[in-house]
Amino acid sequence: MPAPKAPVSRPEKHAWLITSPLLLVGLLLSLPVILSKDAWHVGYHLQYAPILLGVAILTVYTPLRFEIRRQAVTVHMNDAAVVLMLFYLPPLVALGVRLTAAAIWLITTRMGWHKAAFNLASFFAGMAAAVLVVVTLHPGHGDEPWTWFVLTLAIYANNLITLIGVGSVVSVVQGVLLLPVLSRMAITALTVAGVNSVVGLIMVLTLQASRWGIVLIVALVMVLVFVYRAYSQFLRQHKSLAEMYELTRQVGATHHDGTLPDVLLGRIRALMAADSATLWLPSQGRHQEVLLSARFDYPGLLDSVPTPDIFRKLALRTGATVAAGPKMGPLDLRATLHEAGVKDIIVVPLRSSGVSIGALEVAGKLGGGPTFGSDDVRLVETLAAHVGVAVENSRLVDRLQYDADHDSLTGLANRRRMLEGLGEAMSGRSAREVVAVLLFDVVALREVNDSLGHAAGDKVLVEVAHRLKALAPQGALVARVGDDEFAIELRTASAEAAVTVAGTLRAGLRDPMVIDSLTIDMDTNVGVAVYPEHGAQPEELLQRAHVATHVAKSRGIVQVFNAGLQSRAVRRVGLAADLRTALANGELEVYFQPKVALTDRRLVGVECLARWEHPVHGQVAPPDFVAVAEHTGQLARLNGVVLQEGIRRARQWADAGRPLAVAVNLSARTLGDADLPLQIAELLEEHGVPADRLILEISEDEGLLTGGRALPTLDRLRDLGVRLSVDDFGAGRSSFADLSRLPVQEVKIDRTFVQGMATSPGDLAIVRTIVDMARNFNLDVVAEGVESELTLGLLEEMHCDMGQGFLFSRPLPYERFESWLQVQTAADPAQAPAGEVRWLRAVP
Numbered sequence: 126m127p128a129p130k131a132p133v134s135r136p137e138k139h140a141w142l143i144t145s146p147l148l149l150v151g152l153l154l155s156l157p158v159i160l161s162k163d164a165w166h167v168g169y170h171l172q173y174a175p176i177l178l179g180v181a182i183l184t185v186y187t188p189l190r191f192e193i194r195r196q197a198v199t200v201h202m203n204d205a206a207v208v209l210m211l212f213y214l215p216p217l218v219a220l221g222v223r224l225t226a227a228a229i230w231l232i233t234t235r236m237g238w239h240k241a242a243f244n245l246a247s248f249f250a251g252m253a254a255a256v257l258v259v260v261t262l263h264p265g266h267g268d269e270p271w272t273w274f275v276l277t278l279a280i281y282a283n284n285l286i287t288l289i290g291v292g293s294v295v296s297v298v299q300g301v302l303l304l305p306v307l308s309r310m311a312i313t314a315l316t317v318a319g320v321n322s323v324v325g326l327i328m329v330l331t332l333q334a335s336r337w338g339i340v341l342i343v344a345l346v347m348v349l350v351f352v353y354r355a356y357s358q359f360l361r362q363h364k365s366l367a368e369m370y371e372l373t374r375q376v377g378a379t380h381h382d383g384t385l386p387d388v389l390l391g392r393i394r395a396l397m398a399a400d401s402a403t404l405w406l407p408s409q410g411r412h413q414e415v416l417l418s419a420r421f422d423y424p425g426l427l428d429s430v431p432t433p434d435i436f437r438k439l440a441l442r443t444g445a446t447v448a449a450g451p452k453m454g455p456l457d458l459r460a461t462l463h464e465a466g467v468k469d470i471i472v473v474p475l476r477s478s479g480v481s482i483g484a485l486e487v488a489g490k491l492g493g494g495p496t497f498g499s500d501d502v503r504l505v506e507t508l509a510a511h512v513g514v515a516v517e518n519s520r521l522v523d524r525l526q527y528d529a530d531h532d533s534l535t536g537l538a539n540r541r542r543m544l545e546g547l548g549e550a551m552s553g554r555s556a557r558e559v560v561a562v563l564l565f566d567v568v569a570l571r572e573v574n575d576s577l578g579h580a581a582g583d584k585v586l587v588e589v590a591h592r593l594k595a596l597a598p599q600g601a602l603v604a605r606v607g608d609d610e611f612a613i614e615l616r617t618a619s620a621e622a623a624v625t626v627a628g629t630l631r632a633g634l635r636d637p638m639v640i641d642s643l644t645i646d647m648d649t650n651v652g653v654a655v656y657p658e659h660g661a662q663p664e665e666l667l668q669r670a671h672v673a674t675h676v677a678k679s680r681g682i683v684q685v686f687n688a689g690l691q692s693r694a695v696r697r698v699g700l701a702a703d704l705r706t707a708l709a710n711g712e713l714e715v716y717f718q719p720k721v722a723l724t725d726r727r728l729v730g731v732e733c734l735a736r737w738e739h740p741v742h743g744q745v746a747p748p749d750f751v752a753v754a755e756h757t758g759q760l761a762r763l764n765g766v767v768l769q770e771g772i773r774r775a776r777q778w779a780d781a782g783r784p785l786a787v788a789v790n791l792s793a794r795t796l797g798d799a800d801l802p803l804q805i806a807e808l809l810e811e812h813g814v815p816a817d818r819l820i821l822e823i824s825e826d827e828g829l830l831t832g833g834r835a836l837p838t839l840d841r842l843r844d845l846g847v848r849l850s851v852d853d854f855g856a857g858r859s860s861f862a863d864l865s866r867l868p869v870q871e872v873k874i875d876r877t878f879v880q881g882m883a884t885s886p887g888d889l890a891i892v893r894t895i896v897d898m899a900r901n902f903n904l905d906v907v908a909e910g911v912e913s914e915l916t917l918g919l920l921e922e923m924h925c926d927m928g929q930g931f932l933f934s935r936p937l938p939y940e941r942f943e944s945w946l947q948v949q950t951a952a953d954p955a956q957a958p959a960g961e962v963r964w965l966r967a968v969p
Contacts, residue, residue, distance in 0.1 A: 143294040147246035150286070154253035158216045161260045173213045174222055180343070181206040181226035204318050207255065207283065208276050208325025212267065213332075216256040223252040247290040251283040258282050267326075267333040276329075277322045284318040386426060389515065390419035393487065393508055397501065400468075400489025403430050404512070405437045406475075406482060412520065415483070421491070430486075433465050437484040440472040444481050446506060447472040450496045469497045473509035477517040485509040532605040534583055535590035540667075543604035546614050547663035550602075551656050558616045560656040561623035563630065564670035565593070565649040566678070567609040573645065584640045585647065596633045598626060610674075612667065620655045620685055627651045627683045650677040654686040701757045703739065704750055708762050713737050715770040716936035719945075720788070720907060720929045723921050728946070730786035730820065732929065733771035734936045735763065755794060764795055768808055772819065774939065776812040783946070788820040790852065796823065796835035802842050809845075816846030822873065824852045836867070843868035850907070855895060864902060872899055876910030879930070883915045896923050 184203035203226070210219035227248040231241045258279040264272040288311055328345070331338035386404055394402035399421075406415040417426045436458070440447045449458040450469025462470060470488040474481040487505055490497050530542035538546065550560045567589060574582035586609070593603050593611055601615035613630070617623050631651050638645045652673025660666035669686045677684035684690075707713055717731040737745045754760040771787040778785045795801060809816055821842065823835075839849060850871035851864065855878055864872070874895050881888035892908070899906045908920050911930030920928055934945055 141242075143290060144243045144246045147243070147250045147286075147290050151246065151250035151253045154250065154257050155217075155220065158220070158253070158256050158260050161216070173209070174218060177206060177210050177214065178222045178226060180209070181222060182229055204280050204284070204321030205325035205328065207252070207280060208322060209328055209332075211255060211259050211276055211279055212264065212272070212329050216260050220249075220252050220256050224249060243290070243294055247287050250290065251286040254286045255279040255283040267329040272329075273326050276326060277319070280318050280322045280325075281315065284314055288314055386415070386417045389512055390417060390426060393485070393505075393512075394419045394421070396508070397487045397497075397505065398491045399487040400491060401431055401487070403432070403437075403484075403486040403488070405430075405441075405484045405486065406516065407441070409482065421489075431465075432467050432470055432486065432488045433461060435461060436470055436472045437486060440474045440484045441481050444474050444476075446474070446502060448497065448502050450490075452496060453498075471497055471502055471505045473506050475509055475513040475516060477513055477520075482513070482516065485512050532590075535587055535605050537590050537594070537611070538602060538604035540604065540606040543602065543606055543612050543614060544663040544667065546602040546604075547656075547666060550614055550616060551663065554616055554656075557618070559619060559623070559658065560666075561615055561617050561620070561626075562654050562666050562670040563613040563615070563623065563627045564606070564652045564654075564667070564674045565589075565611045565613075565631070565634070566651075566674045567611075568648045568650060568678075570609040573640075577641070577643070581640050581643075585638060585645065588638050588640070589634060589647070589649075592634055592636075593630065596630050606667065610671075612670065620653065620658065623653050623655060624683050624685060627653055631683065650674050650681075651683045652677050652686065653683060659686045700739070700742075700745065700750060700753050701759075704737070704753055704757070704759060704763075707737060707739075708759060708766065711766075713763070713766055714938055715767055715774075716938055717774070717942045718929060718936040719933050719942075720786075720927050721933050723917070723925055723928050728783075728785065728949075729927060730788060731771075731942070732788040732790075732822070732936075733767050733774075734790070735767050736936070736938075751792075755792065760792065760795060761798065764789070764791060765804070768805065772808050772812050772814050775814050775818050779814070779818075784818065786818050786820055786848070788822050788850065790822045790824075793823060793835055796838045799838065801838055802845055805842070805847065806845055817848055820848045820850050820871065822850045822852040839868050853909075855891060864904070869904070871905040871907060873907040873909050873929075876930075879908045879910040879916065879920075880912060882919060883913060889919065892920075892925075893923050896925050900924070 181203050184206050206226075207219075207223060210222055214222065224245070227245060231244055256279070259275060262275045262278070264275040266272060324345075328338075331341055390402045390404055393399075401418050401420050403418040404415060406412070408414040416428055416430060418428070418430045420427055420431075436447050436449070447458070448454055448469075448471045449462050451459070453469075454462075462468075468489050470486065472484050472486045475483040475485055485505065485508065487497075487501075490501075530538060530545075532539045547560065547562065554560055567585070570582055570585060573585055586605070589611060590603070590605065593613065597603050597613055598615055598617075601613050604612050604614075606612045615623070615626065617626065628651075631649055634647060634649050638647055652670045652675070654660060654666050654670040654673060656666055659669050669690075672690050673684040673686040676690050714736050716734045716736050718734060719728050720730040720732060721727065722729045735747060735750075737747075737750050739745050751760075751763070754763045767789050771789050775785060775787045805819070806816075808814075809819065842849060848871060849867075849869040850873055851869055852873050853875040854872040855875045872895065874892055878888045878891050878895075882892050883889075896906050905926045907927040907929055908925050909929050911917055911920065911928040911932045913932060917928065917932060934942075937945060
């Protein structure tokens, strides 16, 4: 659609195009009057001429104003005075008195000479038409209806000529008047003319009854002047109140749908009868500058303002109203306003919570004579208070909407906005495009939080967000969709192209980050899913990108989703409900794997391991159901089952004369449970098992050694007497310096080093170093994965404390473990102390 055109505006000198014809019309209409025999008829009451001149001058100062576009139509009470002139004075004398009163009014109002000439020509033509009607139709006595008709017709002829002139000059200077506007103007003016005619005829009848009626007429005129002024003021106040009510109602009806400036500025400009109304909001935070202006007769809003910005900036800086015009304001501001070609201006600062946030400006009072006054200043200040509240509410709603769609830490779009963006991209893509979701999972963020604090972790997330925004292709939507997960939505040619983009972004994220003077190496796991190949709905596509990212953690590549990955994820979802049922029905079984002291081959303990035989899927791998338990809130119940069974069996073995320590694996997430030490204490007390018979193993890579949040729980467990062990030591990033800060008594060397030490000098060196360092720190050492006599010999040579592995036994259910124990333990108690293993062999 073409943009709306600004209203036509021409210089006032073009009014001569109407003024000249009006003068000609006045001369043509007055010529028959001059030639008439009644032009100077002495029978008229010439003595009334001075009085009627005074009455005409008085009534001309009682206007009712109606704004028509940039011009103001003024309707006076002087039609009543014209009735008296036409009845009592000779035609030419009445014409002269009327023009004299008009000239006095035009001179005293200091109207521009173009407008003054037009008004004088209009009065002349209108009065000439009126006296021509009287001369032609010959009114009779004042009490005759014919006289009333003639005088009323004369008044309407006068007003009709005046209306035609005003409509014509407005059309020439400001553009063609629309029919509805012209009709409203004519109806208003002619209605007032009718009322004035009736008032004038009543005056005639009064004077006909008694010449002393002139006293009553003068009094009536004075009363009517007062009533007219009061009525005019009432109309203005009523209009202001009505506009204020309508403004408030429409502001409430906008519901912050983006039409607020249109409603505010359009209504304010109309209420103030101003040439322009402007809203200025300087840029603030994420809010950009707003500068919009509603101009006279312009259907929309303009971003160009006809007034100098010095007034708005002054109001914002001082926090006070700035007003300037011919009769108000400092001289320097008046001069600036005059240079800009603006008649007058009022600028009021807008406030929000006591702070100036912008300015509301109205400029250019419509109509030739009037200018803004103190009442207008107060009205604009009242309007500014409403506008300030409306803007503040609008910004509040905008902020709430922004917060609903964005992440508060990084400023990126959130999951909700990402799903909306995916829906929009899916519906708007071309046939040759795919919509790709790249999901980035930040590796080791938990370690940063635990070691450096959550403030450092937040800085890492902010830096990742900044890099993704900088590296993402133009038009891509970047969002934070989880604690350590970021997603990018983009349109690209294929899944392969999406993988290429993901690889580039991942490489960019790998650059070292400097956080609080520390250099941190970060990496991400990336999963990719594309529409329409991998999903038809936004939620489905994002979920499948999650599945791909989860697989990418173990493969170290950019993983594209495929149906095989989904089947594994779906299997895990199904396992969640089955695991809950299995825990409730006691279907999980605890297996036991022996731990043997290598110096004397004595059985010193067992590790308790959960096993689950699923009725459909068969044996479920422990990592699978442990992960399901972690993500579904069932980890505490799973740990409780293993702890309960291990402590119960420890009591049985002690009663049988074979006191064995039991080791149970716990995740770092479990250590976040503040009630864990109390629960363990209750179990130990319930079964009468000493606390040092329980060993809790926590994997190194689960945050134990960097543990800030887990440390209070570890200290309470140590005070309880429970022994603590670091599982899979060597596979993570921790050092013995980290161990020295934690209340642990044992380390278990990761099985990958133990299994490789017989063939790899590097693995052998690592195991030897761990054993030597542990001895210096007074820590017991357990070697996992002992599967050969050669490995066992090497461990004995370096004086490793304990061993665990298939060479001794696989994990066994309780009954089979008891059988193994009976076979492996020497038969003669005198020769073999309780629990000593004389003849070791692997048990399948």
